[in-house]
Amino acid sequence: MDKHSTPAQWPVEQDLTQVRQRISQALGRDTIAALHRPRPWLDGLAVITGLGLFGLNLHALASLPVGPLWGLLFVLQGFLLQLLGLVSHDLFVHRRVWGARGSWLGSVLLTLPRLSLPTGYEQAHLAHHRYIGTAQDTEAYKQQLDSRAKRWLFASLLGIKLAQAGKLKAGESLKGYHDVSGQGALIERHARIEKWLLRGGLLALLPLAWYFPAHTLLGYALPVLVMGPVVNSLRIVIEHAEANPENPWHWSTCYRTGPVTRLLFFWDSGDCHVVHHIFPRLPFYHMGRAVELMRPLLLAHGVVERRSYLALLKGWFIDGHVHRSLWPRNGSATVSPTPSIS
Secondary structure, X not given: OOOOOOOOOOOOOOOOHHHHHHHHHHHOHHHHHHHOOOOXXXXXXXXXXXXXXXXXXXXXXXXXXXXXXXXXXXXHHHHHHXXXXXXXXXXXXXXXXXXXXXXXXXHHHHHHHHOOOHHHHHHHHHHHHHOOOOOOOXXXXXXXOOOHHXXXXXXXXXXXXXXXXXXXXXXXXOOOOOOOOOOOHHHHHHHHHHHHHHHHHHHHHXXXXXXXXXXXXXXXHHHHHHHHHHHHHHHHOOOOOEOOOOOOOOOOOEEOOOHHHHHHOOXXXXXXXHHHHHOOOOOHHHHHHHHHHHHHHHHHOOOOEEOOHHHHHHHHHOOOOOOOEOXXXXXXXXXXXXXXXX
């Protein structure tokens, strides 16, 4: 790992308005409008398919003997858990496709099974978009991941909780990631309801484990506790692990996704994530087209495109390149962090 300390602050918040305007001028407002056009049947299909595949795979894990196929489905269950969260992120956090109340209920349905509190996540995630790259960025806690040991630990549920609580760096004082105190009566009420629902769900696992042990433990609990955090780490490497804090076009890792990675990460990571931070309300089913249209503009404005996912994983877990900094082109040297701003 590098010998430099991770910066506590980043350059002041970059206004993405000009970036959006430049893209809109280049592609035309009609094209941008078409890319944002909703298709309600695809939104509904995403929810039904995500829950259906998760349920079917849960049953398969409970029914099949442990072996290579079971192991493959076990890994898949981690991606399906993440899929539920990413569907909620697209449909209910950013686009509110079912209205305020319906989207809250949808996010509860898709997010609570992942042991994540939907209202807390929503408020933290929207603040991440609003304050990206500043000390107020709610994902600034990932700057604590400044050693290989911390990054491997972060691939566990314990590591995620410790990082979000600011416990992985001496002297760090962070507001809890899901803390919504002071954000309004309705938000706080939703958060309280979700906490009670989560507690009730966890208590319900005890009788379920007694009557349906394979389904509860092998199909659900083990994937949530083991594979979910691993897949989360695989995702963050192609979200903001590499970025240029001084370039508002390049706030995300521009890994060139293909059909498999787009499906596994629900059109949200890599080059899709670059576009997502520019146009956060763009639906997942238009993201592939949007990336192809915007790629020449991104590259022309200094965004570095990466084509090897393995090289990025090596840079994160082995070489120890600083989170949210420009990484070396050849992947052989450690990048010094951007100096902090006082």
